[in-house]
Amino acid sequence: MKVLISGASVAGPVLAYWLDRYGFETTVVERTPALRHGLGGHAVDLFGQATDVVQQMGLWDEVKAARTMIDDLTIERSGGRPVHVDLGRLYAGISDRHVEILRGELIRILSSATTSEYLFGDSITALTDDGAGVDVTFERNAPRRFDLVIGADGMHSNVRRLAFGPEEPVRRHLGGYLAVYSMPDLFPLGSSMLIHQSVDRLVGLYSVRQTGQSRAMFMVRTEAELEYDYRDKDQQKALLATAFRDYGWRVPQLFEHLEAADDFYFDAIAQITLDTWQRGRIGLVGDAGYCPAPAVGGGTSLAVATAYILAGELAANGPAGLRTYEAKVRQMVDRSRKIGPKVMGSIIPRGPATLRLLPLATSVVPKLPRPIQRFIWSQNAVGKALGSTALPDYSALLSPRSPADPGR
Numbered sequence: 001m002k003v004l005i006s007g008a009s010v011a012g013p014v015l016a017y018w019l020d021r022y023g024f025e026t027t028v029v030e031r032t033p034a035l036r037h038g039l040g041g042h043a044v045d046l047f048g049q050a051t052d053v054v055q056q057m058g059l060w061d062e063v064k065a066a067r068t069m070i071d072d073l074t075i076e077r078s079g080g081r082p083v084h085v086d087l088g089r090l091y092a093g094i095s096d097r098h099v100e101i102l103r104g105e106l107i108r109i110l111s112s113a114t115t116s117e118y119l120f121g122d123s124i125t126a127l128t129d130d131g132a133g134v135d136v137t138f139e140r141n142a143p144r145r146f147d148l149v150i151g152a153d154g155m156h157s158n159v160r161r162l163a164f165g166p167e168e169p170v171r172r173h174l175g176g177y178l179a180v181y182s183m184p185d186l187f188p189l190g191s192s193m194l195i196h197q198s199v200d201r202l203v204g205l206y207s208v209r210q211t212g213q214s215r216a217m218f219m220v221r222t223e224a225e226l227e228y229d230y231r232d233k234d235q236q237k238a239l240l241a242t243a244f245r246d247y248g249w250r251v252p253q254l255f256e257h258l259e260a261a262d263d264f265y266f267d268a269i270a271q272i273t274l275d276t277w278q279r280g281r282i283g284l285v286g287d288a289g290y291c292p293a294p295a296v297g298g299g300t301s302l303a304v305a306t307a308y309i310l311a312g313e314l315a316a317n318g319p320a321g322l323r324t325y326e327a328k329v330r331q332m333v334d335r336s337r338k339i340g341p342k343v344m345g346s347i348i349p350r351g352p353a354t355l356r357l358l359p360l361a362t363s364v365v366p367k368l369p370r371p372i373q374r375f376i377w378s379q380n381a382v383g384k385a386l387g388s389t390a391l392p393d394y395s396a397l398l399s400p401r402s403p404a405d406p407g408r
């Protein structure tokens with residue numbers, strides 16, 4: 001079977017890898033002119049099941065070697081003493097397996113394991129599903145026909161727009177905005193991350209060991225959605241500057257590098273709430289189908305685990321696997337949707353009481369005995385979604401590797 005995957009970030013390469021291993025023929029179309037690999041972009045987390053998938057792909061050692069090595073967190077806030085948090089112990093309470101890695105590094109490692117055909121600098125313009133296959137037209141490449149088309153093209157998915165309808169009705173604004181950019185390492189932090197919280201706003205800073213630069217992160221709570229042009233970075237930088245104009249702390253120094261930032265990211269902290277991820281021979285995976293909200297929802301682990309399940313279900317059931325995949329991942333998706341609102345409520349304090357108490361709670365939990373930490377997390381949406389549930393085993397469906405394939 002020939003499968004077209006739109007998007008070569010996290011879900012796309014994981015899906016392509018496993019489909020290749022089950023004997024499918026895969027093509028990946030990616031809008032950017034080359035892989036988004038490298039050291040730009042933000043740090044993401046792999047928990048529990050997602051680390052199992054990476055391990056089964058033979059990539060665990062590479063992923064671990066590339067980890068950010070940020071091991072502790074200092075939380076500062078106006079009018080309070082700084083609080084220190086051991087991140088290793090905090091994450092260990094949530095899941096016994098966790099790694100933090102730059103998304104670009106993860107993409108490089110995942111995609112290097114695939115044997116797919118890649119079409120860079122292109123995008124799908126139309127999809128016609130006639131029940132026996134899907135005719136696809138592209139912006140640049142000639143039209144082609146595939147047995148299945150999967151959208152792994154992120155929160156603002158093109159495949160979702162073409163096959164399932166516009167984004168607006170299925171986007172749930174969680175009441176905030178997120179901005180990230182790279183800048184010189186003005187305040188070298190080594191293996192620490194620094195967060196400064198105030199009511200309705202947060203600023204974060206960490207050093208990127210591989211680049212010698214640092215990354216500044218801003219979150220702001222705004223109940224209403226902002227009106228802006230998603231292509232106009234200057235307009236978005238101005239919105240950020242206005243939101244933090246009176247913040248103080250180290251923000252004036254961080255803003256000296258805002259204008260020059262060429263990897264500036266700005267987007268709503270929002271979820272995709274579509275309730276079906278398959279239509280005929282077209283499906284969605286990862287953020288494209290059920291983005292649990294950038295930075296606060298554990299989207300990377302969800303993308304990895306669900307892409308593995310989608311590939312397995314297609315291998316087991318052919319095109320009908322789109323339906324069995326949907327049934328198998330639904331609970332995981334439902335649980336993930338509960339994470340974002342919870343995390344938003346805690347990391348961007350709503351009032352002076354949260355601002356005072358939350359950093360203390362965050363610092364105390366990792367110091368408790370491990371079984372008590374586990375109990376606390378098991379009662380919480382984050383722990384429930386990211387905790388370790390066993391993944392289905394599809395190993396009986398693997399195609400034999402050719403002698404030329406070194407395997408992993």
Ligand SMILES: Cc1cc2nc3c(=O)[nH]c(=O)nc-3n(C[C@H](O)[C@H](O)[C@H](O)COP(=O)(O)OP(=O)(O)OC[C@H]3O[C@@H](n4cnc5c(N)ncnc54)[C@H](O)[C@@H]3O)c2cc1C
Pocket residue numbers: 006007008009010011012029030031032036042043044045046103122123124152153154155156157158178180265285286287288293294295296297298299300301303
């Ligand atoms: C600032 C920020 C911080 C984050 N922090 C964390 C974190 O700490 N932990 C965590 O787990 N997650 C985090 N996330 C979320 C995480 O990045 C996503 O959940 C994860 O990358 C989802 O992977 P994906 O492959 O589904 O989609 P994406 O990574 O969004 O990839 C989509 C891919 O599709 C491509 N594409 C888009 N449109 C088209 C098109 N028309 N045609 C072809 N290709 C297209 C894109 O170029 C991209 O390569 C963060 C996200 C952001 C933005």
